[in-house]
Amino acid sequence: MPAYRTLAANDAVEYARRHAGLENPATLVSAEEVGDGNLNLVFKILDAAGISRIIVKQALPYVRCVGESWPLTLDRARIEAETLLEHSRFCPQHTVKIVHHDAAMAVMIQEDLSDHHIWRRELIKGVHYPQASRQLGEYLAQTLFHTSDFFQHPHEKKSAVVRFTNPEMCQITEDLFFSDPYRIHERNAYDAALETDAASLRLDSELKRKVAALKHRFLTKAEALLHGDIHSGSVFVAEGRLKAIDAEFGYYGPIGFDIGTAIGNLLLNYCGLPGLTGLRAAAAAREQRLTDIRELWQAFCEGFLALAAQKTRDESLAEPGYASSFLREVWQDAVGYCGTELIRRVVGLAHVADLDSISNAAMRLQCQRSAIELGRMLILAAGRIDDIGALTARIRQYS
Amino acid sequence: MPAYRTLAANDAVEYARRHAGLENPATLVSAEEVGDGNLNLVFKILDAAGISRIIVKQALPYVRCVGESWPLTLDRARIEAETLLEHSRFCPQHTVKIVHHDAAMAVMIQEDLSDHHIWRRELIKGVHYPQASRQLGEYLAQTLFHTSDFFQHPHEKKSAVVRFTNPEMCQITEDLFFSDPYRIHERNAYDAALETDAASLRLDSELKRKVAALKHRFLTKAEALLHGDIHSGSVFVAEGRLKAIDAEFGYYGPIGFDIGTAIGNLLLNYCGLPGLTGLRAAAAAREQRLTDIRELWQAFCEGFLALAAQKTRDESLAEPGYASSFLREVWQDAVGYCGTELIRRVVGLAHVADLDSISNAAMRLQCQRSAIELGRMLILAAGRIDDIGALTARIRQYS
Known part of the structure; x- marks a missing residue:
């Protein structure tokens, strides 16, 4: 497993190409960081038409809105992915779909919900x-x-x-x-x-x-x-x-x-x-x-x-x-x-x-x-x- | 750590000599199995005068009163020892004293309470x-x-x-x-x-x-x-x-x-x-x-x-x-x-x-x-x- 490093936009595209399980990964060409929460990086991964196809979410090792002075465990990314997978087992219709996750990188790939x-x-x-x-x-x-x-x-x-x-x-x-x-x-x-x-x-x-x-x-x-x-x-x-x-x-x-x-x-x-x-x-x-x-x-x-x-x-x-x-x-x-x-x-x-x-x-x-x-x-x-x-x-x- | 094996009386004496932390371990000469419970072997370790000096308790991998058909985790010996040690931190006067414990052997040595x-x-x-x-x-x-x-x-x-x-x-x-x-x-x-x-x-x-x-x-x-x-x-x-x-x-x-x-x-x-x-x-x-x-x-x-x-x-x-x-x-x-x-x-x-x-x-x-x-x-x-x-x-x- 790779060690943790923060993804830049181009890394996120590359990561999605490799792990999102899409049929034509090469159609993914750019990423837009949309994280408005307090804790994470969230990238929409776009195709050439600018349409979001998949989401890459990465936990940061600190509280984003406060800064590096408030460190926060990366293990939350594992727990988030595993919670959502567990909830999906019982209520797939109302739980965001997790396509891939990696505890060491604190990353998960989830379905795009841009139409929501x-x-x-x-x-x-x-x-x-x-x-x-x-x-x-x-x-x-x-x-x-x-x-x-x-x-x-x-x-x-x-x-x-x-x-x-x-x-x-x-x-x-x-x-x-x-x-x-x-x-x-x-x-x-x-x-x-x-x-x-x-x-x-x-x-x-x-x-x-x-x-x-x-x-x-x-x-x-x-x-x-x-x-x-x-x-x-x-x-x-x-x-x-x-x-x-x-x-x-x-x-x-x-x-x-x-x-x-x-x-x-x-x-x-x-x-x-x-x-x-x-x-x-x-x-x-x-x-x-x-x-x-x-x-x-x-x-x-x-x-x-x-x-x-x-x-x-x-x-x-x-x-x-x-x-x-x-x-x-x-x-x-x-x-x-x-x-x-x-x-x-x-x-x-x-x-x-x-x-x-x-x-x-x-x-x-x-x-x-x-x-x-x-x-x-x-x-x-x-x-x-x-x-x-x-x-x-x-x-x-x-x- | 040694693998688990059931202690016979002479093993229990040897074990106590090695691990009980007594000043004169050689004074321990025999063991009497007194376990009347459902789950464990309990040995009183005696000196030459027949006086019990220390207790060796070992968990069996099954419920003793039922037999080997009801297997039971040896991890309970670790939990028992750690619970008693934790309770001793806060109430030593009313918790049996644990001298030694070994999770792999599912053994603990505790103070003798023959006067109780x-x-x-x-x-x-x-x-x-x-x-x-x-x-x-x-x-x-x-x-x-x-x-x-x-x-x-x-x-x-x-x-x-x-x-x-x-x-x-x-x-x-x-x-x-x-x-x-x-x-x-x-x-x-x-x-x-x-x-x-x-x-x-x-x-x-x-x-x-x-x-x-x-x-x-x-x-x-x-x-x-x-x-x-x-x-x-x-x-x-x-x-x-x-x-x-x-x-x-x-x-x-x-x-x-x-x-x-x-x-x-x-x-x-x-x-x-x-x-x-x-x-x-x-x-x-x-x-x-x-x-x-x-x-x-x-x-x-x-x-x-x-x-x-x-x-x-x-x-x-x-x-x-x-x-x-x-x-x-x-x-x-x-x-x-x-x-x-x-x-x-x-x-x-x-x-x-x-x-x-x-x-x-x-x-x-x-x-x-x-x-x-x-x-x-x-x-x-x-x-x-x-x-x-x-x-x-x-x-x-x-x-």
Whole structure:
């Protein structure tokens, strides 16, 4: 295996020619670096007509948006590729296809999705994909069921837990979701006008105990191979289609974390809508977001329960009624994790365009405050929000 | 490293001479095999006066009580030694001292505890060690706190989870605690007169859902490096002293499992007492067992909370009040696991002398039935038994 070196554009073309498995590799002639994330180089590999044919993605040994002062393991590239391959086994229709990967080079080659769009951008623009929320629910049901103890043999699952041990990436989540927003930290970034709101988080001991419990479960509960970062920017959509990408945070964690992240990003959009569009359009779009959330959760639940009824291998977990009672716990976790996602996207390091792209400053602050308050309410009340109907009712109360 | 071979008595002497680190190894002259467990060879290594100086313990590649038809990983010897060494770092006073271990030979050398007695035998004989329950609670507090996310750095903890991944031994627990007692299985062993009682377990769907949840938490909740088998037969006592031994089931699991196993074995003794002693003596001894259980739990709680207040390294988990709320979850887990221990020791493969040694058959059955019914109640009501006082009240109701 070659040692690690960073790919330049021409290297990426050469790499794709050799490893992409295309019939006519010589048609690949140039590369365009499109990585807009924080962690990686991403090249579109183009043919002579300028059409992107395949994607080469390489992990950098540091956090790109911060620089070489924040080093980060290259092993995340292996974990990302292996997570996506594992998820593809169970949900190929909604997982980006990995054609090749190389742990030493921290590179993977994946299908080109240029005919898709990042879901977050579409949500911000107000373009509706009527199947997307259900498809994301289906992705979560398939991937999380099949990598859980319902389906995996305990030996297979334990060795998978070892293979997907991902300490450095998990620490980013541990810090950014659960620690930083509730303390003074240089990584936090928010408008000075939000200082009172941020300070109120740091002073809310009941809130911090609930967040500690969520963090503790993130640290201990190895329920399934999570995507680990399934926000609306990790999801590509096209008409009738949806693909999850960017799984470098993959590890065995609490199922509710993936659900809460997915729902949380729809709620971040909900919070931003009054600033992203006119008030009347916002009201309708907000109702649509609540519908999206309900569809996502229902698709997940129905999918998971159908799989549990048909395919549970563990004789104890197959007891009729157990899967439903387990999903009630997942739901409560999900509501809490959703709340932490809302808060950390306003006061923490990594923000979302659903809020930050609002041009009117006063409106932006109002939307950001509503995200903080909604997040706080969800964390505090998670144990009393029994189902999706109760969640919707609570959200309407708060906004 | 030498390859694995089973030690004969003279090999064990030679091994001890070479590796025990004694000042005068030549004084070791003979060995007595005393293994009465199910899994290992255990040699006392004697001097010329016939005094045991040191213990050599070797894992066999199969379950000893069943035979070579049930093979079992030798890696358990490494895990046992490393678990005990880890526990010794934090609670040397109550962990057997490991002098040497060798993974390839699946051997360890440990201190001789001939001046101690197995706690279970003493409980059966009615010999009371007034400090034992508190000492066991202290052992559990020290070992479980220091190997939890309260104290371990997340990177260190994740690599420890990998190192203590123990699939074959965990599967024994998964099967014997949570599956077999609730299904027809050839490993189960109970008096034919208990058939109705055993059948009622298999038909109790609510009970089986609760047991499924306990099994699922055993499979997923990596809270701390458990002893994994801390029943009263894994505990040596002497006046004012207590030592835990036999940690081959060590792995990162739910803290409540160790607590529930420890309490469960005191309750098994409680259930057996009317058959082990006269009725009047039994009533007093039962009160003592309830006191023991309270002392064990309180010592654990007070120890854990004191450590949490002084030594928690995770800033989020250090939030005042969080450790207490976490211990409420541990308590509910412990009550449930305690219930599974009571049941599996009556209808499953591995029994306890507290019940099986009762010579009067009718009395033995009555005591066994009371263990089943108490176990069932604890599993079903775990979520509503809020504290040690409520537990004691419930137990008194049931017996």
